[in-house]
Amino acid sequence: MPNIQYTKSLPVVAEPDVLVCGTGLAGIGAAVGAARNGASVMAVDRMGFAGGFFTNIIGSAFDGFVYEETGKPVVGGLVFEMLERMGVVEPGQAPNLVYNVNGDFTEVEKHPDRVIPRTDPELFKKASDDVLIESGVQPLFHTQVSDVIMDGSRVDTVIVSNKDGLVAVKPKNVIDATGDADVAAWAGAPYEVAESLQPMSLHFRIGFVELTFELRRKCAAVLDKARAEGKIGLYGGPWPATFSGRDIYFNVIRTPGNATNPADWTNAEIQGRRDAWTMFELWKEALPEFKDAYFFTSGPTAGSRESRRIVGDYMLTGDDIRTARRQDDVVVLGAWRIDRHPENTAGYHEQPVVPPYDISYRTLLPQGVENLWVAGRCHSATSEALASSRVTANSMGMGQAAGVAAAMASSSGFDSRGVSITELQDRLTAADVILDPASAMQGL
Incomplete structure (x- = not known):
């Protein structure tokens, strides 16, 4: 097919400290994390509501929230708060309860006495609206990221499309929470796509x-x-x-x-x-x-488990997960099984259980771009490792870490690699994020 040349002058509609692209689990975590740490934040989403997997596809519970051998949380922070906002747990009780791994009755039957970290889609829509607005985020729905303009190694402008047509946003920093690494890919950052992708699903x-x-x-x-x-x-x-x-x-x-x-x-x-x-x-x-x-x-849309995965400053591997390798720059823990859905077979599949493991800050940093973070299932991981790290609670945790880091970079003038890891970890733990797996292992 032939190409066409197209030139148009676009209005700049916003110049936030942080632009968050996508308001799924990772995007909500990013937007709230950035706003609560002093940044001006715009968050755009192609849907008419936030919530990603829980609302776009229809999901039932926070996968990856707990270590299933003990039922103790490994991901805290905003995940705790969202469970409280939906009335699943009483305020202040979230860290102290024992949970099922999700709401699937295959799992509930194993531990019927445990709390289900349930996420009713309509409740989650309302809770997402509330947490974004109360945190000072400017959400803009029905808005699709369409292109990226670079200035050297920095994202200068993000082009979005909505009922105003094509418009421009010029942020200091950008968080790609699109799930498919759209911003990173269009910014020229390297990425990988597995030869055999996990299948898509309509719930x-x-x-x-x-x-x-x-x-x-x-x-x-x-x-x-x-x-x-x-x-x-x-x-x-x-x-x-x-x-x-x-x-x-x-x-x-x-x-x-x-x-x-x-x-x-x-x-x-x-x-x-x-x-x-x-x-x-x-x-x-x-x-x-x-x-x-x-x-x-x-579900309003079919969901994807795996597409583009950025090549970051560090790549999480299956060996990292199985051996619970510690990372000095840990920003969120994982504990979901290596849950790789096969694309050509039916029924149930093997899901090896893994211990709590570290997800490095460097997996959120696409190579070659200074002011861009990714969060969620497009972070830097091998296809095998992504089968564990891609899930909802981990995505929200990655987003929260990216948001806090982007706010720190916005106020300091540093790029993504100049952020103090110690200060970032301190801010995360002050927000009830869990970075030490010891509590999740108690009782073994």
């Missing part, structure tokens, strides 16, 4: 049905039989959870693709909706528990 909810441990097994058996009969293709799990006790949220759709490819993303949503309805109809036909069931909603 959905069914109303007027009561989830039980036995019903989970029945749903899995129906899908296994249907696949053997050629009635359905790929799927994962299923991993069901409930928000109300009278509904089921399903993480089960499995669609190969790369979210940075518009055709793949489109296909993931169209095929995902088809598969969701096929599964619903199979369950309704085979299981009496689904007699009054109602297909309530599918």
Whole structure:
């Protein structure tokens, strides 16, 4: 296809200290962390609400929040606060409770007495709005990052598009929380894409049905039989959870693709909706528990587990995770399993349990750019390591660290690599971020 040349003078609509691109889990952490440390912050998102995985795709609980062997938190800070804001835990109690790893009934059955770090999508939308506004962040929804203008090794301008057309934002510092490393890639930073990506998924909810441990097994058996009969293709799990006790949220759709490819993303949503309805109809036909069931909603968008991964000043590896290698510049802990969803097989997959491990500040720094941080599933990690570090609680923790660091850089005039690690860690621990795994290991 031919190229065209296009020239236009764009208005500069904002000049914040920190521009946060994306308001998913990483973006919320970044925006709040920066604003609470004195920076002026604009946060843009293509959706009409914040929340990322929990609201765009529909998620049920904070994955990676705890070490599953003990149920003790490994990620604190803003994750604690969001659980309190949603009424999941009482104020001040979050650090002291024992939690399940998430809301999936596969896991809840193992420890039914533990607290579920639940994240109802509508509650999370409201809690996200509240925490952003109360922290002094200027959110701008329905706004898509479209391009980056560089000045040497610095991001000078970020072009965004919304109902004003193409407009420009000129920040001092930028945090890429897009999930796909859009800003970093367009800024010319190096990145990797695995040859075999984890599949995309469209989550959905069914109303007027009561989830039980036995019903989970029945749903899995129906899908296994249907696949053997050629009635359905790929799927994962299923991993069901409930928000109300009278509904089921399903993480089960499995669609190969790369979210940075518009055709793949489109296909993931169209095929995902088809598969969701096929599964619903199979369950309704085979299981009496689904007699009054109602297909309530599918996620507003299909979700991606893996796409671009930046090449940062340090790359987290699977060996780092398995050996719990300590890092002098740790800014958040991880403990989620090495949970790599296969793109060509159906059902459940192996998820090796790992001990709490350090995520280095350097994994947030894309090589070759001075005033840009990334946070979330596009941080610097091998594909194997990302299978653990990509999840929600870790993403929010990475974002909070990046936000605090960006605020420090904005006030000092340093670039991302000139930030004092000791001061950054002190500010994070003062905000209840957990940087020492000792408390999570108690009771072993």
